[in-house]
Amino acid sequence: MNEEKLPPVVGIKSFTAVAINSAAKAGEWIKIKLGSFENLELKYSTADLVTEIDKGSERLIRKLIGTHFPDHAFLGEEGVEPGAEASSKAIADVKDAEYLWIVDPIDGTTNFVHGFPFFCVSIALAYKGEVIVGVIYDPMKDELFVAERGKGAYVHGKVLTVSKDATLQQSLIATGFPADQRYALPLNMKSLQHLAPKVRNIRVSGSAALHMAYVAAGRLSGFWEMNLNSWDLAAGSLLIQEAGGTVTDIAGNPYTLEVRNIASSNGIIHSELVEELQKSLL
Ligand code: IPD
Ligand code: CA
Ligand code: CA
Numbered sequence: 001m002n003e004e005k006l007p008p009v010v011g012i013k014s015f016t017a018v019a020i021n022s023a024a025k026a027g028e029w030i031k032i033k034l035g036s037f038e039n040l041e042l043k044y045s046t047a048d049l050v051t052e053i054d055k056g057s058e059r060l061i062r063k064l065i066g067t068h069f070p071d072h073a074f075l076g077e078e079g080v081e082p083g084a085e086a087s088s089k090a091i092a093d094v095k096d097a098e099y100l101w102i103v104d105p106i107d108g109t110t111n112f113v114h115g116f117p118f119f120c121v122s123i124a125l126a127y128k129g130e131v132i133v134g135v136i137y138d139p140m141k142d143e144l145f146v147a148e149r150g151k152g153a154y155v156h157g158k159v160l161t162v163s164k165d166a167t168l169q170q171s172l173i174a175t176g177f178p179a180d181q182r183y184a185l186p187l188n189m190k191s192l193q194h195l196a197p198k199v200r201n202i203r204v205s206g207s208a209a210l211h212m213a214y215v216a217a218g219r220l221s222g223f224w225e226m227n228l229n230s231w232d233l234a235a236g237s238l239l240i241q242e243a244g245g246t247v248t249d250i251a252g253n254p255y256t257l258e259v260r261n262i263a264s265s266n267g268i269i270h271s272e273l274v275e276e277l278q279k280s281l282l
Contacts, residue, residue: 012132012133012148012149012151014068015125015133016135016146018064018065018069019065019123019125019146022060023121023135023137025064026060026105027138027139028139029053029057029060030053030106030112030139031140035115037051037052037112038051044082044179044180045179045180045181047177047181048082048180049113050078050109051109051113053106053112054077054078054109057105057121058076058077058078058079061076061105061123062103071099072098072125073094073099074101075090075091075100075103075230075231076104077103077104083180084180084183084184084260087229087230087260090230091229091257092258096129100126101123102126102131103121104209104231104232105121106120107120107121107210108206108210111205111207116206118138118140118205118206118210119206119207120210122135122136122231122236123135124237129256129257131149131235131257132149132238133147133148134146134234134235134236136210136213143156145160145213145217145239147160147216147238147241148242149238149242152243153216160216162216162218162221162240162243162244163220163221164268165268165269166269167269168198168222168272169199171222171266172202172203172219172221173195173202173220173273174202174204174205174211174222175188175191175204176204176206176225178225178227180227187226187281188225190280191277191281193280194279199222208225208232208233208236209232209236211223211236212233212236212237212239212240213236215239215240215245215264215265216240216243216245217243218243218266221265221269222266222269222270222273224261224262224263224264224273224277225262226260226261227260227261228260228261228262229260237255237264240264240265244266245265245266245270246264246265246266247262247263248262248264248274249262250263250278252271
């Protein structure tokens with residue numbers, strides 16, 4: 001990011017404080033509600049779920065952010081119609097806003113619904129199209145991952161650094177089974193089958209944002225998935241970049257808010273990962 005695009009430092013600090021406070025409050029509430037949601041709805045497919053807790057979490061976050069920054073734009077998953085087309089249009093419509101908050105109120109709703117303790121709140125702030133703050137909160141482990149552009153990435157004050165794994169064969173990587181079972185799932189399965197014998201192992205734990213926080217923390221060396229949305233990726237992309245890793249699309253093009261097919265890694269294995277993803281789709 002060039003200097004003239006950087007907002008004042010005081011601004012960034014208070015943005016980060018609001019992002020942290022909102023993620024923490026929403027996360028605490030989600031954790032209290034685990035196992036006691038009342039309304040389960042299907043969105044785009046039988047694998048695309050939403051509960052009143054997703055909607056309540058988004059309302060809470062929107063209210064907290066709006067109280068401090070009423071003039072900022074806000075994009076939250078639950079304010080957008082289901083499906084790739086509506087998601088792509090939603091980010092295209094707001095991506096050039098001066099300040100844009102991008103929120104996934106629960107990433108890993110399927111896990112939340114089934115009581116599988118791997119889900120998070122993901123909040124990012126973009127300034128003129130570039131993510132400058134990224135916060136991911138895992139309420140079950142009480143882990144708060146925070147990144148500020150140019151200032152590094154942290155979990156509870158400890159600096160995050162990507163793994164040092166030198167090859168795919170030494171790497172533990174992750175992916176997801178996309179909710180779009182017609183188009184994206186078969187594509188991801190091709191890549192899964194191709195990559196499985198080329199890596200140490202693959203995890204599919206059900207939260208794209210938390211997988212990305214784990215890449216930033218060096219617990220995974222890579223993560224890829226097809227057809228994700230801006231709210232799945234924005235906060236995690238900054239965490240990984242600030243922890244020393246690389247985030248692109250699956251063809252190796254730089255990450256932007258409109259990327260949907262994501263490839264992220266510790267940087268060292270990135271060209272190998274992208275190359276194998278490309279081969280898998282030939
Ligand atoms: C989902 C999760 C999951 C991924 C899906 C996403 P949601 O988000 O990130 O890991 O595989 O593609 O839609 O619906 O739980 O917010
Ligand atoms: Ca999500
Ligand atoms: Ca969600």
